[in-house]
Amino acid sequence: xxxxxxxxxxxxxxxxxxxxxxxxxxxxxxxxxxxxxxxxxxxxxxxxxxxxxxxxxxxxxxxxxxxxxxxxxxxxxxxxxxxxxxxxxxxxxxxxxxxxxxxxxxxxxxxxxxxxxxxxxxxxxxxxxxxxxxxxxxxxxxxxxxxxxxxxxxxxxxxxxxxxxxxxxxxxxxxxxxxxxxxxxxxxxxxxxxxxxxxxxxxxxxxxxxxxxxxxxxxxxxxxxxxxxxxxxxxxxxxxxxxxxxxxxxxxxxxxxxxxxxxxxxxxxxxxxxxxxxxxxxxxxxxxxxxxxxxxxxxxxxxxxxxxxxxxxxxxxxxxxxxxxxxxxxxxxxxxxxxxxxxxxxxxxxxxxxxxxxxxxxxxxxxxxxxxxxxxxxxxxxxxxxxxxxxxxxxxxxxxxxxxxxxxxxxxxxxxxxxxxxxxxxxxxxxxxxxxxxxxxxxxxxxxxxxxxxxxxxxxxxxxxxxxxxxxxxxxxxxxxxxxxxxxxxxxxxxxxxxxxxxxxx
RNA sequence: GGCGCAUUGGUGUAGUUGGUUAACACGCUGCCCUCUCAAGGCAGAGAUCACGGGUUCGAGUCCCGUAUGCGCUACCA
Numbered sequence: 001x002x003x004x005x006x007x008x009x010x011x012x013x014x015x016x017x018x019x020x021x022x023x024x025x026x027x028x029x030x031x032x033x034x035x036x037x038x039x040x041x042x043x044x045x046x047x048x049x050x051x052x053x054x055x056x057x058x059x060x061x062x063x064x065x066x067x068x069x070x071x072x073x074x075x076x077x078x079x080x081x082x083x084x085x086x087x088x089x090x091x092x093x094x095x096x097x098x099x100x101x102x103x104x105x106x107x108x109x110x111x112x113x114x115x116x117x118x119x120x121x122x123x124x125x126x127x128x129x130x131x132x133x134x135x136x137x138x139x140x141x142x143x144x145x146x147x148x149x150x151x152x153x154x155x156x157x158x159x160x161x162x163x164x165x166x167x168x169x170x171x172x173x174x175x176x177x178x179x180x181x182x183x184x185x186x187x188x189x190x191x192x193x194x195x196x197x198x199x200x201x202x203x204x205x206x207x208x209x210x211x212x213x214x215x216x217x218x219x220x221x222x223x224x225x226x227x228x229x230x231x232x233x234x235x236x237x238x239x240x241x242x243x244x245x246x247x248x249x250x251x252x253x254x255x256x257x258x259x260x261x262x263x264x265x266x267x268x269x270x271x272x273x274x275x276x277x278x279x280x281x282x283x284x285x286x287x288x289x290x291x292x293x294x295x296x297x298x299x300x301x302x303x304x305x306x307x308x309x310x311x312x313x314x315x316x317x318x319x320x321x322x323x324x325x326x327x328x329x330x331x332x333x334x335x336x337x338x339x340x341x342x343x344x345x346x347x348x349x350x351x352x353x354x355x356x357x358x359x360x361x362x363x364x365x366x367x368x369x370x371x372x373x374x375x376x377x378x379x380x381x382x383x384x385x386x387x388x389x390x391x392x393x394x395x396x397x398x399x400x401x402x403x404x405x406x407x408x409x410x411x412x413x414x415x416x417x418x419x420x421x422x423x424x425x426x427x428x429x430x431x432x433x434x435x436x437x438x439x440x441x442x443x444x445x446x447x448x449x450x451x452x453x454x455x456x457x458x459x460x461x462x463x464x465x466x467x468x469x470x471x472x473x474x475x476x477x478x479x480x481x482x483x484x485x486x487x488x489x490x491x492x493x494x495x496x497x498x499x500x501x502x503x504x505x506x
Numbered sequence: 507g508g509c510g511c512a513u514u515g516g517u518g519u520a521g522u523u524g525g526u527u528a529a530c531a532c533g534c535u536g537c538c539c540u541c542u543c544a545a546g547g548c549a550g551a552g553a554u555c556a557c558g559g560g561u562u563c564g565a566g567u568c569c570c571g572u573a574u575g576c577g578c579u580a581c582c583a
Contacts, residue, residue, distance in 0.1 A: 105582090215577055216577090242577075282518070291530085292531095310576095
């Protein structure tokens with residue numbers, strides 16, 4: 001039988017990284033087993049669901065490269081089927097109508113309400129099967145319906161027994177029926193509820209493996225009961241450990257902001273492959289310990305058996321721009337930027353340069369080789385795609401900023417540089433041909449002639465040419481920037497040297 | 507309140523059926539390289555394997571309890 005898995009987000013916000021990881025694991029499992037990966041949008045909560053959110057989920061998945069098979073299923077379109085199934089269960093005596101008036105609940109205090117109700121019930125000796133309408137006669141029930149009395153539909157769970165299922169991650173699970181209440185399938189306004197909808201849709205879609213967050217682990221028992229009542233085959237389940245915030249609390253938008261949104265990583269210069277690789281390592285580890293994995297390797301290595309059971313902490317420090325997200329994610333991205341074949345990195349760099357008006361059409365043809373060489377040179381020190389337009393700006397434009405700290409350290413400290421640098425420019429202008437080797441030879445000779453350390457000139461040049469204190473080997477920069485631009489930039493400094501001194505300490 | 511799940515250095519993880527100094531990656535420190543900063547190489551700090559009992563010749567690995575965290579317990583999803 002072909003594996004069929006699904007990712008079933010509710011479109012009530014952007015794509016959360018935890019959800020993105022669920023999608024990834026489902027997708028990987030489908031690829032691994034040669035099965036299908038389906039997408040179902042659980043938009044039954046009309047109040048909170050938005051089309052915009054649906055779009056962003058799809059975009060996020062596209063960005064991660066998680067393509068889905070078959071048409072997207074919108075759960076709201078199946079509401080009639082869900083209702084029909086519930087009514088059929090009533091007709092079969094497997095569910096019953098509950099005419100108890102609906103209790104209003106306050107979202108903010110539900111948890112508290114649950115605990116209080118539980119305490120009250122156990123105090124008066126009531127159990128989950130105490131509903132007075134559970135054993136109402138068919139005639140009486142029909143009479144009330146004919147009278148127009150509103151009712152919810154609840155699943156009728158046997159008093160004795162237990163449910164079992166074997167979770168592929170958490171192992172064998174069982175639960176006493178006594179622990180499970182007669183769950184509501186249909187609200188009194190006819191609206192189908194989550195557990196019913198999920199089960200009906202999963203059956204309908206032929207889902208063979210349900211891979212989802214651990215928050216659904218205990219609810220799975222209810223769903224197993226539903227599969228059985230419906231006479232359907234129970235799929236395999238695999239629950240994934242949750243992803244927690246640094247304080248081991250819940251990772252939420254409200255509390256943690258954009259760091260939990262997948263789009264943030266796209267917008268801040270992550271390579272999808274890098275983030276995907278990082279995400280795969282949250283709660284799962286390859287058998288051989290090799291962590292940087294290409295997509296084929298990831299698929300090949302992936303297995304549900306190597307997912308572990310304890311929650312993963314997503315480590316980041318709010319209010320610290322340097323550690324705004326997990327350091328390993330940042331490292332992974334740098335790793336990809338550094339090691340991907342330059343050709344493969346090119347499209348992402350192009351998009352970044354374009355967005356910052358640094359792209360020139362020549363990069364597509366006659367200057368393509370130069371571009372590739374430049375990318376290769378500067379990427380060694382980069383962490384995100386943003387660095388190509390930030391730190392790397394001077395390679396693509398003459399209009400770049402000087403880092404105050406760099407100017408301070410490499411230019412201002414040595415007043416002689418205001419004469420030395422233009423003189424060096426003269427020397428380099430006469431260096432023909434102009435290559436890494438000849439530029440180095442000329443500069444070193446010039447240093448010797450003028451009696452200064454080569455390092456002084458090198459570091460000064462770096463800041464003059466790139467605005468930065470750090471960067472690639474200077475002689476390679478000379479060559480990449482070319483003789484004209486190098487010479488020009490070395491000379492351009494004199495006027496603002498003075499201006500800078502007026503600024504005082506930076 | 508009840509039920510469930512988890513607990514290996516700061517973080518992510520490896521530790522297949524209990525057996526010598528608890529492994530890897532990120533991060534951190536130092537050194538080397540060097541024109542800077544990375545990368546890379548080398549070295550190092552950091553874990554009484556949550557705690558307490560047990561079983562055993564021997565436990566991170568098995569059992570019981572405790573604590574802590576998380577999840578579920580809704581006419582939310």
